Amino acid sequence: MPPPPITLTPADVVKPTHATEKRPPLPELPLLRHTALTGATNAGEILVQTLEQAIDAVVVIDEHNRVVFFNAAAERLWGWGNREVIGRSVTMLVPADIQPRHDELIERNRRTNESHIVGSSRKVRLERKDGRALWATLSLSRITVDRRVMYTAFLRDVTREHEDQEQLRLLSLGTDATGNAVIITDDEHRIVFINAGFRRLFGHDAEEACGRRPGELLAGAHTEAASLARLDGQQHRGETFRADEIVYRKDGRPLWASLVMDPIHREDGSLRNCVIALTEITRSKMYELLQRSVLETMIQDRPVREVMDTVCRKVESIAPELRVAILVASDDSKYLRLLAAPSVPEVFRPVLHQLPIAPDSASSGTAAWYGTSVEASSVASSPAWAPYRELAAAAGIAACWAHPIKARNGRVLGTLACYFVDQRRPDDLHRQLVELCAPLCAVAIEREAAKIHIERLAFYDALTGLPNRRLLLAQASRALALCARHGTPLAMLFIDLDRFKQVNDTLGHDSGDALLREIAQRLQECVRDADLVGRLSGDEFAIVLPQTNAEQACAAVERLLASLARPLQVAGARLNPSASIGVSLFPDNGCDVDTLLRHADVAMYQAKAAGRNAYEFFSPEMNRYAHERMALEAALRDALSGGGLYLHYQPQLRLDDNRLYGVEALARWRDPHFGDVPPSHFIPLAEECGLIVELGRVVLDEACRQLADWRRRGVPIPSVSLNLSSPHFRDPTLPALIADTLARHCLTPRDITLEATESMVMDAHPITQENVAAIHAAGVHLALDDFGTGYSSLGYLRSLPVSELKLDRSFIRDLGRDDKTGALVDAVIRMGESLNLTVVAEGIERQEQARFLARHGCHIGQGYLYARPLAPDTLEQWLAGR
Numbered sequence: 001m002p003p004p005p006i007t008l009t010p011a012d013v014v015k016p017t018h019a020t021e022k023r024p025p026l027p028e029l030p031l032l033r034h035t036a037l038t039g040a041t042n043a044g045e046i047l048v049q050t051l052e053q054a055i056d057a058v059v060v061i062d063e064h065n066r067v068v069f070f071n072a073a074a075e076r077l078w079g080w081g082n083r084e085v086i087g088r089s090v091t092m093l094v095p096a097d098i099q100p101r102h103d104e105l106i107e108r109n110r111r112t113n114e115s116h117i118v119g120s121s122r123k124v125r126l127e128r129k130d131g132r133a134l135w136a137t138l139s140l141s142r143i144t145v146d147r148r149v150m151y152t153a154f155l156r157d158v159t160r161e162h163e164d165q166e167q168l169r170l171l172s173l174g175t176d177a178t179g180n181a182v183i184i185t186d187d188e189h190r191i192v193f194i195n196a197g198f199r200r201l202f203g204h205d206a207e208e209a210c211g212r213r214p215g216e217l218l219a220g221a222h223t224e225a226a227s228l229a230r231l232d233g234q235q236h237r238g239e240t241f242r243a244d245e246i247v248y249r250k251d252g253r254p255l256w257a258s259l260v261m262d263p264i265h266r267e268d269g270s271l272r273n274c275v276i277a278l279t280e281i282t283r284s285k286m287y288e289l290l291q292r293s294v295l296e297t298m299i300q301d302r303p304v305r306e307v308m309d310t311v312c313r314k315v316e317s318i319a320p321e322l323r324v325a326i327l328v329a330s331d332d333s334k335y336l337r338l339l340a341a342p343s344v345p346e347v348f349r350p351v352l353h354q355l356p357i358a359p360d361s362a363s364s365g366t367a368a369w370y371g372t373s374v375e376a377s378s379v380a381s382s383p384a385w386a387p388y389r390e391l392a393a394a395a396g397i398a399a400c401w402a403h404p405i406k407a408r409n410g411r412v413l414g415t416l417a418c419y420f421v422d423q424r425r426p427d428d429l430h431r432q433l434v435e436l437c438a439p440l441c442a443v444a445i446e447r448e449a450a451k452i453h454i455e456r457l458a459f460y461d462a463l464t465g466l467p468n469r470r471l472l473l474a475q476a477s478r479a480l481a482l483c484a485r486h487g488t489p490l491a492m493l494f495i496d497l498d499r500f501k502q503v504n505d506t507l508g509h510d511s512g513d514a515l516l517r518e519i520a521q522r523l524q525e526c527v528r529d530a531d532l533v534g535r536l537s538g539d540e541f542a543i544v545l546p547q548t549n550a551e552q553a554c555a556a557v558e559r560l561l562a563s564l565a566r567p568l569q570v571a572g573a574r575l576n577p578s579a580s581i582g583v584s585l586f587p588d589n590g591c592d593v594d595t596l597l598r599h600a601d602v603a604m605y606q607a608k609a610a611g612r613n614a615y616e617f618f619s620p621e622m623n624r625y626a627h628e629r630m631a632l633e634a635a636l637r638d639a640l641s642g643g644g645l646y647l648h649y650q651p652q653l654r655l656d657d658n659r660l661y662g663v664e665a666l667a668r669w670r671d672p673h674f675g676d677v678p679p680s681h682f683i684p685l686a687e688e689c690g691l692i693v694e695l696g697r698v699v700l701d702e703a704c705r706q707l708a709d710w711r712r713r714g715v716p717i718p719s720v721s722l723n724l725s726s727p728h729f730r731d732p733t734l735p736a737l738i739a740d741t742l743a744r745h746c747l748t749p750r751d752i753t754l755e756a757t758e759s760m761v762m763d764a765h766p767i768t769q770e771n772v773a774a775i776h777a778a779g780v781h782l783a784l785d786d787f788g789t790g791y792s793s794l795g796y797l798r799s800l801p802v803s804e805l806k807l808d809r810s811f812i813r814d815l816g817r818d819d820k821t822g823a824l825v826d827a828v829i830r831m832g833e834s835l836n837l838t839v840v841a842e843g844i845e846r847q848e849q850a851r852f853l854a855r856h857g858c859h860i861g862q863g864y865l866y867a868r869p870l871a872p873d874t875l876e877q878w879l880a881g882r
């Protein structure tokens with residue numbers, strides 16, 4: 001409540017005037033006779049003039065409450081002219097609603113002189129002539145002259161201050177309720193109010209804060225002078241200002257705040273207050289800053305040490321009391337290695353180069369061991385720090401806090417250590433910082449590990465750990481250069497495992513992989529430290545033997561073959577591995593690595609052709625042969641795309657009545673340069689150079705086309721059988737290809753039989769099994785080719801979806817010459833009989849062979865005795881001639 005207004009008593013010594021009229025001459029006031037100036041002739045006049053010109057409004061009332069003096073400032077204050085007021089009751093100067101109270105107070109004071117209205121200054125509400133409310137400070141003096149009690153009132157207009165205060169009161173009421181920290185400043189940007197949120201967040205009370213500038217209050221040890229000065233300077237612009245700044249609490253701890261400064265203006269447009277709202281954004285800001293800087297360095301593909309260095313420096317810029325180190329765990333998780341510690345004193349760094357990960361290994365080693373944060377608020381008294389105390393003391397480290405850096409799967413990748421120069425524990429900011437940094441460090445460390453892994457993959461074979469072709473050749477080039485400089489020889493060995501494909505096909509890829517790992521191990525064991533071993537591809541390895549001549553190479557190769565030949569157990573099967581090795585020599589067989597490797601490869605082929613588990617040294621003849629082979633491969637490619645490949649058909653007859661059972665389609669190739677190339681040459685070549693699938697497609701299409709043509713022309717060919725290789729069976733499109741080809745030529749699945757060897761059908765590869773099942777389900781017959789050369793068991797045969805057994809030519813050849821073969825052939829025929837399979841005997845050349853087979857119940861025969869493989873028209877003539 002504002003204090004009650006004071007009433008002035010009108011004086012009768014001055015006649016009323018109108019404000020617009022000229023001011024009347026100054027009165028001679030009775031009271032002047034009793035002033036200190038009494039005696040001076042013009043003393044009264046001086047005093048009256050002084051009062052008249054006073055800045056404050058002066059009103060004097062007489063004992064009847066009439067206004068007897070009303071100076072110019074009073075006229076300005078109320079808007080009443082002197083003449084309108086003088087002689088009238090002072091009540092006219094008092095707002096109507098408080099007049100009764102006012103009159104009562106004056107009366108009481110006149111009677112008792114006890115009222116508090118006299119003396120002290122108070123704020124009162126007034127009403128101007130134009131009805132506008134005003135606020136003024138009032139001080140009232142009571143004077144008694146000749147027992148007449150008069151009052152003099154001095155008033156000063158404080159309406160503006162009052163409104164400012166009122167505004168501030170309302171603002172404070174509004175802001176106190178918010179959770180944010182709020183500062184209100186006045187028009188000079190001095191703090192006039194801080195809310196509860198500010199007190200809570202910054203720890204200052206109102207007394208400490210009020211009167212200071214915000215920039216000054218919020219600055220701390222590490223504030224950049226310009227940043228907060230900017231804040232203090234902004235208010236004059238009269239616009240909303242936003243900024244994110246590091247500000248400091250009373251206790252010196254920094255925090256990141258988002259500042260929004262809103263100016264509040266008076267009606268006349270002048271600045272009244274600024275409201276500054278501060279929201280703590282420490283966490284998000286730190287995250288943004290750290291993440292940005294770390295990501296930037298990572299995007300630039302900077303080394304991990306540099307990324308970590310950035311992290312340390314950023315953390316230290318936010319919390320300058322910290323010295324930060326980032327350590328990474330060794331692959332075996334036994335040690336921590338130093339990655340970055342830009343501000344950790346040099347003297348302490350040796351500790352961080354290889355810190356054991358153990359339950360009591362300073363703070364970092366312990367944190368990595370347990371996978372949790374570890375605090376040592378006093379390094380001097382922490383037992384885990386005992387071995388490092390002296391170095392810590394020398395480095396000025398008094399306390400440490402270490403936090404594990406973990407991968408997403410929880411594995412400890414390293415630690416982030418914070419060192420303090422005084423004995424203390426980490427505060428909230430430190431914890432927040434570290435919690436933000438640790439995942440960033442984890443990303444950077446994992447990324448580095450992935451990079452190393454990728455680099456490793458680029459240079460090392462993932463399966464065996466041996467250098468891959470690229471690295472081996474690079475290492476070999478260096479070794480070769482050294483040998484060339486010193487004039488010493490070098491041997492290059494090309495090693496290819498024998499029958500590796502068979503292991504893969506029959507025992508599965510895991511077994512194949514296990515075999516390769518074992519071979520790699522054995523190769524490494526057999527060589528000297530200076531020798532180089534690498535895996536070129538699949539089952540091919542190479543070894544470079546520097547300073548090795550032909551004789552020494554010979555010894556080394558024999559040692560290798562012996563070692564490789566040691567039996568081993570894989571997936572329950574006993575394997576007897578062997579390899580074919582080709583050797584080339586520097587300088588005789590080449591002066592660069594590529595040539596030496598190529599020549600060793602040629603020699604290896606020669607060794608393989610010579611009967612496996614053998615080695616060959618390169619010779620120029622071999623080279624010629626290899627070149628021919630390459631030329632043949634190119635010619636085969638041409639033949640497959642542009643003709644030159646055709647089919648012959650060999651009849652298959654029923655042995656009981658000599659009727660035609662079917663024909664076997666056999667591929668033939670006539671090349672303009674090489675002439676007739678036998679299948680025994682070009683089929684393996686097609687398999688080796690990846691052309692066999694295409695060859696199969698061509699044969700299937702041509703055989704079906706021919707059969708359809710015969711059907712159309714009434715040539716009585718019951719069916720055609722075709723040879724397939726194992727890559728066909730691993731081709732997931734094979735069933736669709738067969739169905740499509742048959743449909744295109746209007747044939748049915750029963751019109752063809754597919755011949756496959758045992759190992760092809762027994763291939764453990766899932767696609768092979770799916771294909772065999774799909775082909776069988778479609779109604780296409782499968783024949784087991786070269787039967788008897790493998791190791792098929794009766795039990796296994798039963799589970800195979802085959803309908804024919806083709807008895808291998810080698811059995812038929814010896815028929816009639818020795819009894820054992822006869823017994824064997826008979827057993828196979830019985831086996832087929834018991835499994836309800838048609839037995840087809842291949843390679844019948846003589847009558848007695850045919851008779852034996854017929855006698856023993858073999859159904860079908862094929863061989864030169866009846867006909868050689870024939871061109872289609874010759875076959876037609878053969879048929880017609882029967």
Ligand SMILES: Nc1nc2c(ncn2[C@@H]2O[C@@H]3COP(=O)(O)O[C@H]4[C@@H](O)[C@H](n5cnc6c(=O)[nH]c(N)nc65)O[C@@H]4COP(=O)(O)O[C@H]3[C@H]2O)c(=O)[nH]1
Nearest residue numbers: 666667679680683699723724725843844845862863864869
């Ligand atoms: N000594 C002797 N040989 C006889 C007699 N009767 C038939 N032959 C020969 O025995 C081979 C039978 O074919 P194969 O065992 O499937 O053996 C075939 C087969 O494995 C493969 N082959 C032929 N054509 C193709 C084909 O289109 N695709 C695939 N993947 N392999 C084929 O090439 C091998 C050799 O084929 P060819 O040289 O045509 O040899 C044929 C045939 O001419 C005989 O009474 N005495």
